[in-house]
Amino acid sequence: MSNINYHDSLLVAPLRIIALNNCKELGEKVNQLIIERRHKALSEAGIRNSSFKMQEYDRDDYLVSYDCPRFGTGEGRAVINQSIRGTDLFIIADTVNYSELFKMHGSISQMSPDDHFMDLKRVIMACGGSPRRITVIMPYLYEGRQNVRMANESLDCAQALQELTEMGVETIITFDAHDSRVQNAIPIHGFDNFYTSYQFIREIFDRNPDMPVDDKHLMIVSPDEGGMGRAVYYASLLGVNMGTFYRRKDYSITVNGDHPIVSVEFLGNDLAGKNIILLDDMIASGQTIMDAAAELKKRGASKVIICATFGLFSNGLDEIDAAYEKGLFDNIYTTNLVHVPNELLHKQYYVNVDMSAYISLIIDTLNHDTSVNNILDATSRIQELVETRLKEQGSI
Incomplete structure (x- = not known):
């Protein structure tokens, strides 16, 4: 100000x-x-x-x-x-x-x-x-x-x-x-x-100085169709492709208040050797985002960076830790807009994005x-970040 x-x-x-x-x-x-x-x-x-x-x-x-x-x-x-x-x-x-x-x-x-x-x-x-x-x-x-x-x-x-x-x-x-x-x-x-798009992109760029920003090396992915708008926004500003997972549910059955997923399909280009930014608004139990990360690695993704504004982790961190040990993802970025337990702050894979x-x-x-x-529209600020990054890597 x-x-x-x-x-x-x-x-x-x-x-x-x-x-x-x-x-x-x-x-x-x-x-x-x-x-x-x-x-x-x-x-x-x-x-x-x-x-x-x-x-x-x-x-x-x-x-x-x-x-x-x-x-x-x-x-x-x-x-x-x-x-x-x-x-x-x-x-x-x-x-x-x-x-x-x-x-x-x-x-x-x-x-x-x-x-x-x-x-x-x-x-x-x-x-x-x-x-x-x-x-x-x-x-x-x-x-x-x-x-x-x-x-x-x-x-x-x-x-x-x-x-x-x-x-x-x-x-x-x-x-x-x-x-x-x-x-x-x-x-x-x-x-x-x-x-929180500007803060996430800035943090990712700062912590991954050697990560190329182009459609041959980077892709934005949404774990479900509900987050496609967010993924499209990131992909457009970064000048890369985006993909999403389509989860077909059986609406004739309800289990624990939700309809079970009967199949998962990835809609997007080839992932082999690419760095992936996997976006969602929140990590609740973590099951959806971890399933998506696992599928990305199966399809040959080189690096998977998970970004979610709110890290709720309602089922604890044991399954998240196990997924990291299996190599299903490389980092998780969440903000301090909600409570972050001290245990999570000290995890090797975790990055806290300060929104204060x-x-x-x-x-x-x-x-x-x-x-x-x-302040609401961070488009120009993100474009400046991307332009600076492209100059650094000699793309423009």
Whole structure:
């Protein structure tokens, strides 16, 4: 945000951030980056006068202290420990952080996504309508996979979005939504869906300096037809081919809430000797992405790099470790937008893509009431990365 003209773009209101306990580390990183960026920008512009101090540019902390204690029955409440009246409040929440615990009837329980979402609503209720504006940053969209009604079933994601806006939330920000059309549930409220493509490509280029970027050596692959749009975008910008797996299901049978896959076909060019970037929005159990990686290696892929915005690993890491030992993939890249266990951070194959700078930029931009269109569309920034890479390898 150092390119903001501080003479022309004042704050909507003094900035405050509540990072729920489920994303405390991410919130602290975002807070520090905003502090450093604003101090630097104001110093470079020679602006340290009282009018900007009144707008609270010059704070040393934007985080708001809060508590969410629980009764012995597991019931909870939220308490905000400082004034937020008239502020531009951003609340950051990770609803899939399974490491958070609470005590109920003397036993320790893991917090579920429902528990986290209820705590988010408690914090909003504790605000009492006093902030000038409330924006919720929920990187992993709560119940984002339950976004379509196929039979007599609940529409959890749509209901959650409506609950938040009815409580006074003006804008909801998320990343790589499973299906961004769910925003139709709140048509007159803000819903911004940001993507992680630039951060992934930059990280892959930095860590693989010798990897050629051309259609003879690189291919983008989606593990299923649902992620084809993402793969097409990457492939178009990198100037390479893409492929996808078509998984035919037996819709006459339901097993554990899903229809079993009866056959898998790869749709794409020859993979022999190519480096593959295998893309998905999330790794849940890991079965789909590992099956795809195994098929890619069978077809002669040289290197398989897995990229997923959210690494949930709901079945643990044992099967992922076993797949790595078998040589089915080379690296897994996921972000810090959701909880990442320490065990995973120390895996040889794992790369954590830090998104804190991106979130701090989004918050800073919105707090100045400036358009986020340039941040939403990373196409030009990715093109610059690719052009630089092609020059380095002598292709242009």
